[in-house]
Amino acid sequence: MAETEKPLLIKRYASRRLYNTETSDYVTLEDIAGFIRDGREVQIVDLKSGDDLTRQYLLQIIAEHESRGDNVLPLGVLTDLVRSYTTQAQSVVPQFLAQSFEMLRESQSKMVENMNAMNPMAKMPGFEALQAQQEAFLKAMSGGMSAWPKPGGGTGTGTGGETPQEKSGDDLDAIKKQLAELQSKLNKMS
Template identity: 70%
Template sequence: MAQAQEPLLIKRYASRRLYNTETSDYVTLDDIAGFIRAGREVKIVDLKSGDDLTRQFLLQIIAEHESRGESVLPIAVLNDLVRSYTSQAQSVVPDFLAMSFDMLKQGQSAMMENMSAINPMASMPGFEAMRAQQEAFMKAMTGGLGKGWSGPSAEEEDAPTPAREEDELSQIKRQLAELQNKLSKL
């Protein structure tokens, strides 16, 4: 997005109904999940108290997907998350998760750039549509986590060496294989 968009304001009424202030209609959790997948930030507030309920509703959306068998979070990760709430790790976990999603997005971006730069398929009809679908998938998978990344550092901007390019390509191939393995398990 060229410019930052204001978060979509959703108000929760006493009746527990959710109201979209932009379109003046009621929405469901599935609607809110759709807004987020489309790249829109949301803010959910209680109409009466003004309390920010966004985190509570995002967790509810994740829980509903997980309970329907659309599992993204392995049991080991869920166990570690539960443990982090009662340990010293609580302060480290959010930063770790944000950095992990940043790395995933960076790897995806680099992979897509390399595919179009060195892949003969890039000139084939439909390749751009496939690339757009993969980018949309990554956007949906990573949601709004890790928005703090602002691009490569000054050192990374320097002309890459052939060895560094080879190392990055190997790393991207490994990450792609891991993602394909995870997707095949889903």
Template identity: 40%
Template sequence: MSDKNTAPASDKESKSEAKSGERVIKKYPNRRLYDTSTSTYITLAEVKQLVMDGESVVVRDAKSGDDLTRSILLQIILEEEAGGAPMFSEAVLANIIRFYGHAMQGFMGAYLERNVQMFTELQKRMAEQSKGLTPEMWTQYMNLQSPMLQNLMGNYTEQSQNMFVQMQQQMQKQTEQMLDAFGLKKPAG
């Protein structure tokens, strides 16, 4: 639950520093989160709900102004993973960890980001097409839409595959540029 309190003195300046449409949350040393838009203290669960509602949220350290958004989002993910049904298997988490410090780290991050974005767009299209359906109607809809779903998933898979090929091509090009920079020739093959 949020409790109304008076706004901290520096609240006005953080509103002016915020990008248009961003919801600024300040994190205080006592681990409390303060929503500058509503002038209330909020919980991590409420920050999660803001994200779920599509709000653009930025979390800043109240004292230093440092951006803490990533750490708060990771904290939300950690709590979700520790709760009920985790999204990532241990194998997936281990593989993600293996990419840190690897030459492919940047590519992997971009690849995952694009895939999540495509999947989100797919989910939105499905939601738009199924508005107002009861569970029984949803079952019938899914049975009737199976070819369409296969087509959507096929498009998703094809886009994912194309991104992977682009990533490989970009890596090959960068390797060739690096070899050229060192005066080495690309091995014949």
């Protein structure tokens, strides 16, 4: 977000409806949460009194997510927050939380940058082929499990000809061959 960009102004009417001043339409708490997830700063004000209600609505959004089971805040943190309202720690907690979340944002962005810039596997020739091999292997393995003999005899296929175990074995042989070819290519690159 640009430093000069103003927060999205949401006005609360006497009917408690929330009005987006940029798009001239009504919004819900979930819409506001979406704006925030997209990186927008939001300011919610009471139309009549001009009071800033942003904090109240952000806490309401958090409470709704927590009540739906989207638990981000551990019980211990919530307990400590409640305690901080009745102790001398109240003056320290806001700065601590702000710095902690700033450090979290910075480390997340650095981690994403490092993963994108430093992923040696993604740049390796044949990486896509290796991924395809893994998918084929997992498919063959999961297909083989459903073809195991069922109690009472038989494989449960009810058909003549090639059994699923034989087909799975053929798939496994093909995978082994492809892995050998990939190993050969990797050895040539070294």
